[in-house]
Amino acid sequence: GIQVEQSPPDLILQEGANSTLRCNFSDSVNNLQWFHQNPWGQLINLFYIPSGTKQNGRLSATTVATERYSLLYISSSQTTDSGVYFCAVAGYSGGGADGLTFGKGTHLIIQP
């Protein structure tokens, strides 16, 4: 199956800093999503981005499908950005399996 690697595994930043999170995947994908898991365990959808670039406020994401990676950018970090960021992908398959394969996540801590 598809392998997903996220880096860095841990990141500690001061409030106001910018950060870039990376997701590498091992095969072609037809679904790529970024999630934020907050301290209460909720998985919040950030982006659905199997290819291209999207922006939503202070967050933006880029997926270069041909090179099998995606980047999540967080600008002007706030303490509420703390949590774990997951990249998850699903690949093309004749059997129609659409379940997402998750990376291990990047644990982000924003200090005031």
Add this chain to the structure above:
Amino acid sequence: DSGVTQTPKHLITATGQRVTLRCSPRSGDLSVYWYQQSLDQGLQFLIQYYNGEERAKGNILERFSAQQFPDLHSELNLSSLELGDSALYFCASSASGGAYEQYFGPGTRLTVT
């Protein structure tokens, strides 16, 4: 709020018991997915249903089963529970099968004692 609901929020039970987790997808969504998040395995896909039919299986144990009902809600049944089954169980839904964005419910935290 994703629009996906899960009940119960918390569940504490003993080894050997059986439990049922319930999920209602977003209005109009036909696909339901179940995922398990544990400390040692991370987040992993268990099973997918589409419009009442099983569509794909992931790392689901034989002791676990699921179904999707005509009103599209889904249930995940966990039996002969072991300590290692303690985890956060998520349900997600998407508009259809295939490459559609999945939306996750708040999860059910299962503790097996």
